[in-house]
Amino acid sequence: xxxxxxxxxxxxxxxxxxxxxxxxxxxxxxxxxxxxxxxxxxxxxxxxxxxxxxxxxxxxxxxxxxxxxxxxxxxxxxxxxxxxxxxxxxxxxxxxxxxxxxxxxxxxxxxxxxxxxxxxxxxxxxxxxxxxxxxxxxxxxxxxxxxxxxxxxxxxxxxxxxxxxxxxxxxxxxxxxxxxxxxxxxxxxxxxxxxxxxxxxxxxxxxxxxxxxxxxxxxxxxxxxxxxxxxxxxxxxxxxxxxxxxxxxxxxxxxxxxxxxxxxxxxxxxxxxxxxxxxxxxxxxxxxxxxxxxxxxxxxxxxxxxxxxxxxxxxxxxxxxxxxxxxxxxxxxxxxxxxxxxxxxxxxxxxxxxxxxxxxxxxxxxxxxxxxxxxxxxxxxxxxxxxxxxxxxxxxxxxxxxxxxxxxxxxxxxxxxxxxxxxxxxxxxxxxxxxxxxxxxxxxxxxxxxxxxxxxxxxxxxxxxxxxxxxxxxxxxxxxxxxxxxxxxxxxxxxxxxxxxxxxxxxxxxxxxxxxxxxxxxxxxxxxxxxxxxxxxxxxxxxxxxxxxxxxxxxxxxxxxxxxxxxxxxxxxxxxxxxxxxxxxxxxxxxxxxxxxxxxxxxxxxxxxxxxxxxxxxxxxxxxxxxxxxxxxxxxxxxxxxxxxxxxxxx
Amino acid sequence: xxxxxxxxxxxxxxxxxxxxxxxxxxxxxxxxxxxxxxxxxxxxxxxxxxxxxxxxxxxxxxxxxxxxxxxxxxxxxxxxxxxxxxxxxxxxxxxxxxxxxxxxxxxxxxxxxxxxxxxxxxxxxxxxxxxxx
Numbered sequence: 146x147x148x149x150x151x152x153x154x155x156x157x158x159x160x161x162x163x164x165x166x167x168x169x170x171x172x173x174x175x176x177x178x179x180x181x182x183x184x185x186x187x188x189x190x191x192x193x194x195x196x197x198x199x200x201x202x203x204x205x206x207x208x209x210x211x212x213x214x215x216x217x218x219x220x221x222x223x224x225x226x227x228x229x230x231x232x233x234x235x236x237x238x239x240x241x242x243x244x245x246x247x248x249x250x251x252x253x254x255x256x257x258x259x260x261x262x263x264x265x266x267x268x269x270x271x272x273x274x275x276x277x278x279x280x281x282x283x284x285x286x287x288x289x290x291x292x293x294x295x296x297x298x299x300x301x302x303x304x305x306x307x308x309x310x311x312x313x314x315x316x317x318x319x320x321x322x323x324x325x326x327x328x329x330x331x332x333x334x335x336x337x338x339x340x341x342x343x344x345x346x347x348x349x350x351x352x353x354x355x356x357x358x359x360x361x362x363x364x365x366x367x368x369x370x371x372x373x374x375x376x377x378x379x380x381x382x383x384x385x386x387x388x389x390x391x392x393x394x395x396x397x398x399x400x401x402x403x404x405x406x407x408x409x410x411x412x413x414x415x416x417x418x419x420x421x422x423x424x425x426x427x428x429x430x431x432x433x434x435x436x437x438x439x440x441x442x443x444x445x446x447x448x449x450x451x452x453x454x455x456x457x458x459x460x461x462x463x464x465x466x467x468x469x470x471x472x473x474x475x476x477x478x479x480x481x482x483x484x485x486x487x488x489x490x491x492x493x494x495x496x497x498x499x500x501x502x503x504x505x506x507x508x509x510x511x512x513x514x515x516x517x518x519x520x521x522x523x524x525x526x527x528x529x530x531x532x533x534x535x536x537x538x539x540x541x542x543x544x545x546x547x548x549x550x551x552x553x554x555x556x557x558x559x560x561x562x563x564x565x566x567x568x569x570x571x572x573x574x575x576x577x578x579x580x581x582x583x584x585x586x587x588x589x590x591x592x593x594x595x596x597x598x599x600x601x602x603x604x605x606x607x608x609x610x611x612x613x614x615x616x617x618x619x620x621x622x623x624x625x626x627x628x629x630x631x632x633x634x635x636x637x638x639x640x641x642x643x644x645x646x647x648x649x650x651x652x653x654x655x656x657x658x659x660x661x662x663x664x665x666x667x668x669x670x671x672x673x674x675x676x677x678x679x680x681x682x683x684x685x686x687x688x689x690x691x692x693x694x695x696x697x698x699x700x701x702x703x704x705x706x707x708x709x710x711x712x713x714x715x716x717x718x719x720x721x722x723x724x725x726x727x728x729x730x731x732x733x734x735x736x737x738x739x740x741x742x743x744x745x746x747x748x749x750x751x752x753x754x755x756x757x758x759x760x761x762x763x764x765x766x767x768x769x770x771x772x773x774x775x776x777x778x779x780x781x782x783x784x785x786x787x788x789x790x791x792x793x794x795x796x
Numbered sequence: 797x798x799x800x801x802x803x804x805x806x807x808x809x810x811x812x813x814x815x816x817x818x819x820x821x822x823x824x825x826x827x828x829x830x831x832x833x834x835x836x837x838x839x840x841x842x843x844x845x846x847x848x849x850x851x852x853x854x855x856x857x858x859x860x861x862x863x864x865x866x867x868x869x870x871x872x873x874x875x876x877x878x879x880x881x882x883x884x885x886x887x888x889x890x891x892x893x894x895x896x897x898x899x900x901x902x903x904x905x906x907x908x909x910x911x912x913x914x915x916x917x918x919x920x921x922x923x924x925x926x927x928x929x
Binding site: 161163164167168169170171173174176177181606607608 | 807808809810811812815816818819858859863864866867868870871887888891892893894895899902903905906924
């Protein structure tokens with residue numbers, strides 16, 4: 146009734162409300178943290194598998210060296226293979242003539258570029274690509290040839306000056322994600338004399354619009370050659386493209402002229418500059434540095450001799466043959482093929498290593514410099530290395546890309562190293578943000594983040610997390626099944642009582658040991674295995690709901706598993722051997738390659754059934770195998786997965 | 797800048813281990829594990845014993861579902877079964893250990909039924925709890 150009573154009631158009420166609010170807030174923050182952690186786990190899984198694949202890719206390069214030593218001795222006449230791999234001197238004249246002869250039909254309603262290019266052509270391309278049009282091969286090749294001519298005039302490192310009124314924008318990996326490039330150009334403006342850009346490598350692979358990204362970037366470069374800077378990334382490499390999707394994209398979009406386009410691209414990659422130096426203070430390169438990074442040397446080398454960073458120079462003397470488990474020994478008899486002055490067509494091993502370091506290294510918190518065992522190339526460099534190298538060349542900061550970061554960028558090494566990554570949703574929708582940086586002399590760098598989304602409103606966090614997480618777990622399970630035999634062997638070794646169970650510690654140790662993926666196994670165990678009430682793990686339970694489809698029932702599982710596991714490597718090897726892109730490889734070549742492959746990769750598998758396998762799969766066409774069809778037949782079936790029902794092929 | 801990021805990371809880690817400290821309790825916990833001169837980094841050797849004790853003592857246990865439900869009911873005295881978007885925002889951002897704008901937006905994206913612009917808290921809680929498992 147009186148004021149006193151109602152105010153104390155109010156107090157009580159607001160006190161209750163306060164407590165209630167606290168409860169809800171507390172609960173929400175706990176819930177939100179769980180979601181974020183799950184996101185991090187998922188990202189770690191994706192990243193580990195990605196890097197393990199990259200390691201596989203580098204391993205493949207060793208195999209090629211090995212193969213050349215032995216294979217060419219076995220089948221003496223196949224110098225065509227070697228020329229395909231090593232000879233980059235296809236006459237320029239031939240290429241020009243070829244291109245000019247391509248006809249653009251009147252019925253083509255895609256964008257038509259006008260040379261010399263102007264900024265309107267940039268707009269034209271963007272609008273066309275937004276409507277999912279494909280640029281005609283004629284224009285593609287024209288752009289590529291012009292780009293190459295211009296790139297050849299660029300030094301290994303471009304030196305740029307900024308001013309308070311002329312900031313420069315630095316973007317990281319795009320990996321074929323066109324929407325991200327659109328978003329950057331939209332938010333940050335198109336490139337121009339007053340709005341310069343550096344694109345720090347990895348424009349292609351993985352995403353489905355690598356071609357369109359290249360076209361936009363190259364056209365931008367042709368219009369503003371002094372203000373649009375492109376650095377080479379580790380994916381600007383024809384061998385990486387074979388594994389990570391760009392080669393397929395080109396051959397698919399350009400059925401007639403794709404091969405030609407790929408050839409020209411191989412060359413263009415080698416002409417991309419290694420890095421940019423801004424205001425003599427900031428070094429912008431794709432990967433990182435090592436303790437022996439020699440910028441003076443890097444300024445001097447003939448960068449175009451580096452055809453693929455994954456093809457190490459063939460040792461000329463015996464003393465170079467020791468690195469990376471090259472088991473060949475010192476007999477170098479295949480030299481007969483290389484006598485036509487090809488010695489000068491390669492870089493020295495030291496120069497090659499310097500470039501690998503720049504394109505593949507990753508910064509880490511630990512001091513010192515160590516081989517990058519995650520990726521298999523380059524190194525891990527610590528804050529002391531950063532200080533040492535930056536001081537040596539009187540630089541203040543290193544900006545690099547190469548690693549996906551949840552927030553699109555990350556600062557480390559006391560603010561001296563910045564990672565910028567511009568492909569949002571890189572692994573999966575919702576996996577990470579993208580970012581770009583604006584710098585100018587005298588002011589600290591400014592960061593801009595974004596995340597592209599297909600829906601107009603972002604799905605709630607927990608839904609996005611579920612999607613990311615389930616995809617990561619799927620990938621991980623596929624890895625597991627591809628090494629099932631090895632895993633079971635190690636499990637059983639530790640399970641002395643043959644109970645079918647292991648402690649969590651034993652299981653985690655085995656997983657780490659065999660798969661070589663540095664993952665939080667204990668936290669992931671609930672997704673991968675069943676645990677009993679005593680906390681012990683039923684280790685066979687991981688393999689219950691997943692198996693590799695057997696293309697031929699009678700063949701041993703271990704052989705199937707091995708082919709499945711190495712399918713990416715085999716695909717690349719076959720593609721490289723199939724130099725005329727026929728899609729076919731002779732049975733004899735197939736057998737020889739398999740033999741070499743087994744030997745180099747130390748695979749112990751009984752391949753007496755290999756012939757039976759290929760025969761029964763009925764892929765023989767006049768004694769040849771259609772290897773793409775062969776490899777496609779090895780895939781994983783997730784038994785309880787609604788997704789796989791639509792992917793399942795009719796055998 | 798790195799200091800703030802580090803701060804947030806530790807809170808996420810602690811909460812992901814199943815503990816639900818309030819913001820105030822979290823501050824105290826961080827003070828326990830921080831360096832004498834805060835560097836922006838927490839060292840694992842310091843973190844481990846403190847966190848182990850927290851876990852063994854079962855401190856900061858998470859809120860049970862029914863208590864959470866009752867909390868919503870307190871804010872909904874008319875027992876409509878829902879809170880309007882404005883009401884939720886008001887309570888979460890003005891009272892208690894207030895939400896940041898980002899936290900508020902995040903919660904709204906999952907909680908709010910776009911047609912009625914309100915949160916039907918019973919369904920929301922059920923959905924979140926199922927998801928956690």
